Amino acid sequence: xxxxxxxxxxxxxxxxxxxxxxxxxxxxxxxxxxxxxxxxxxxxxxxxxxxxxxxxxxxxxxxxxxxxxxxxxxxxxxxxxxxxxxxxxxxxxxxxxxxxxxxxxxxxxxxxxxxxxxxxxxxxxxxxxxxxxxxxxxxxxxxxxxxxxxxxxxxxxxxxxxxxxxxxxxxxxxxxxxxxxxxxxxxxxxxxxxxxxxxxxxxxxxxxxxxxxxxxxxxxxxxxxxxxxxxxxxxxxxxxxxxxxxxxxxxxxxxxxxxxxxxxxxxxxxxxxxxxxxxxxxxxxxxxxxxxxxxxxxxxxxxxxxxxxxxxxxxxxxxxxxxxxxxxxxxxxxxxxxxxxxxxxxxxxxxxxxxxxxxxxxxxxxxxxxxxxxxxxxxxxxxxxxxxxxxxxxxxxxxxxxxxxxxxxxxxxxxxxxxxxxxxx
Amino acid sequence: xxxxxxxxxxxxxxxxxxxxxxxxxxxxxxxxxxxxxxxxxxxxxxxxxxxxxxxxxxxxxxxxxxxxxxxxxxxxxxxxxxxxxxxxxxxxxxxxxxxxxxxxxxxxx
Numbered sequence: 001x002x003x004x005x006x007x008x009x010x011x012x013x014x015x016x017x018x019x020x021x022x023x024x025x026x027x028x029x030x031x032x033x034x035x036x037x038x039x040x041x042x043x044x045x046x047x048x049x050x051x052x053x054x055x056x057x058x059x060x061x062x063x064x065x066x067x068x069x070x071x072x073x074x075x076x077x078x079x080x081x082x083x084x085x086x087x088x089x090x091x092x093x094x095x096x097x098x099x100x101x102x103x104x105x106x107x108x109x110x111x112x113x114x115x116x117x118x119x120x121x122x123x124x125x126x127x128x129x130x131x132x133x134x135x136x137x138x139x140x141x142x143x144x145x146x147x148x149x150x151x152x153x154x155x156x157x158x159x160x161x162x163x164x165x166x167x168x169x170x171x172x173x174x175x176x177x178x179x180x181x182x183x184x185x186x187x188x189x190x191x192x193x194x195x196x197x198x199x200x201x202x203x204x205x206x207x208x209x210x211x212x213x214x215x216x217x218x219x220x221x222x223x224x225x226x227x228x229x230x231x232x233x234x235x236x237x238x239x240x241x242x243x244x245x246x247x248x249x250x251x252x253x254x255x256x257x258x259x260x261x262x263x264x265x266x267x268x269x270x271x272x273x274x275x276x277x278x279x280x281x282x283x284x285x286x287x288x289x290x291x292x293x294x295x296x297x298x299x300x301x302x303x304x305x306x307x308x309x310x311x312x313x314x315x316x317x318x319x320x321x322x323x324x325x326x327x328x329x330x331x332x333x334x335x336x337x338x339x340x341x342x343x344x345x346x347x348x349x350x351x352x353x354x355x356x357x358x359x360x361x362x363x364x365x366x367x368x369x370x371x372x373x374x375x376x377x378x379x380x381x382x383x384x385x386x387x388x389x390x391x392x393x394x395x396x397x398x399x400x401x402x403x404x405x406x407x408x409x410x411x412x413x414x415x416x417x418x419x420x421x422x423x424x425x
Numbered sequence: 426x427x428x429x430x431x432x433x434x435x436x437x438x439x440x441x442x443x444x445x446x447x448x449x450x451x452x453x454x455x456x457x458x459x460x461x462x463x464x465x466x467x468x469x470x471x472x473x474x475x476x477x478x479x480x481x482x483x484x485x486x487x488x489x490x491x492x493x494x495x496x497x498x499x500x501x502x503x504x505x506x507x508x509x510x511x512x513x514x515x516x517x518x519x520x521x522x523x524x525x526x527x528x529x530x531x532x533x534x
Contacts, residue, residue: 051449053452054452348452363466379514394516394518401510418469422473
């Protein structure tokens with residue numbers, strides 16, 4: 001094999017440009033065929049699958065501020081002290097080295113849809129042909145009086161974006177005296193990961209049962225009742241944490257008093273606790289909102305479900321938690337990963353001049369741990385319904401666990417390791 | 426199209442290239458693209474292209490025979506094969522989709 005033949009082969013495969021991109025990719029490029037903003041479950045999957053489905057022939061640039069991916073799914077096990085932050089962290093090197101994606105660690109500060117360009121905090125302008133935004137959620141601290149300041153001071157944490165704050169919340173749990181109260185405030189739906197708060201309550205209770213058995217978990221939910229897997233969670237709480245975990249619906253938080261460790265609600269009595277874990281109301285990621293894409297109640301982004309293109313701005317695709325969901329579609333990492341695959345296939349079809357898929361499919365499999373070694377799930381399969389221009393759950397499919405089990409806990413970890421690899425490796 | 430995928434040159438060349446970048450053939454037709462996108466709905470648990478990470482509890486789909494995959498999916502769907510979740514997911518796919526998935530995963534290595 002002569003070196004010249006190798007180079008020709010790689011150039012023929014469209015790889016040479018990518019290799020050069022890898023070699024010089026430390027600074028941000030100024031152009032991108034496809035520019036993906038946000039390296040979470042949605043954005044990272046879109047970047048990888050555009051490369052896979054195009055046989056590496058379409059150049060992809062991914063902009064993500066964080067140096068590594070930290071998974072929200074499984075992060076409640078870090079809050080409960082049974083996993084480490086390192087266990088839920090994955091490098092972006094797979095996207096760089098295995099898939100030839102140019103990964104830029106910076107923040108997009110503005111999108112100019114007319115000029116088809118974005119501006120990075122570092123100053124660079126990147127011009128794109130196609131833009132994919134997967135900006136996650138924006139936490140609305142100002143919807144709760146006193147919360148922004150209490151969060152900035154580190155007194156009241158949300159830990160609803162996995163990272164250092166996840167670890168910090170575990171430290172608050174560790175520091176709590178035996179006999180203390182750990183309160184979790186849940187916003188009205190829709191919010192990221194419907195069963196997440198109940199899983200967190202379970203994992204905190206599991207920690208307390210083992211380490212501080214006179215303590216209590218208080219779940220204060222703005223919703224009427226548990227929003228996901230309700231009977232399974234309630235059975236687990238009654239069986240595993242009797243007298244320790246108390247659930248109260250219809251508690252809409254309006255103010256926090258960090259000094260007196262008190263939560264105030266619209267109608268119910270105020271509540272004191274030793275640790276206040278407040279999950280704020282949410283809307284589409286700030287970049288989507290400021291770009292004018294949040295055209296559903298000024299909160300979420302309507303998309304064309306055949307390709308996840310914004311209905312407010314042609315040529316901009318929006319994935320993941322930022323979108324106005326279809327019926328029975330949760331805001332989950334699994335869903336974001338599946339949005340990304342539909343969008344990637346449509347983007348590749350568009351660039352290659354192939355007919356676009358008119359019957360895309362999505363799945364969602366969502367596991368929740370109820371203790372260190374038992375889990376439950378909800379699963380669904382969604383098909384595009386052309387007459388209604390939306391995804392709907394396939395009749396007769398999907399469902400929840402028959403009962404919590406250790407087998408499902410093993411499947412939950414298998415799911416996590418495989419989706420991390422599917423998204424990033 | 427990348428020549429090394431179809432050339433009869435020694436495998437070491439393909440392996441060398443694979444070490445640089447993940448080697449994936451480009452979808453040539455809309456049908457092929459759609460099938461790959463459909464198969465990608467299995468990847469969250471079963472790994473990209475049906476290759477799960479080492480040591481996980483998920484079944485490998487890549488390289489299983491087409492007949493075996495169809496048979497298992499139909500058994501999940503009918504309830505003949507007990508499951509925690511696959512009976513719920515299998516009911517979401519049509520006969521034609523199951524055939525397409527089986528053919529795709531059978532062709533992976």
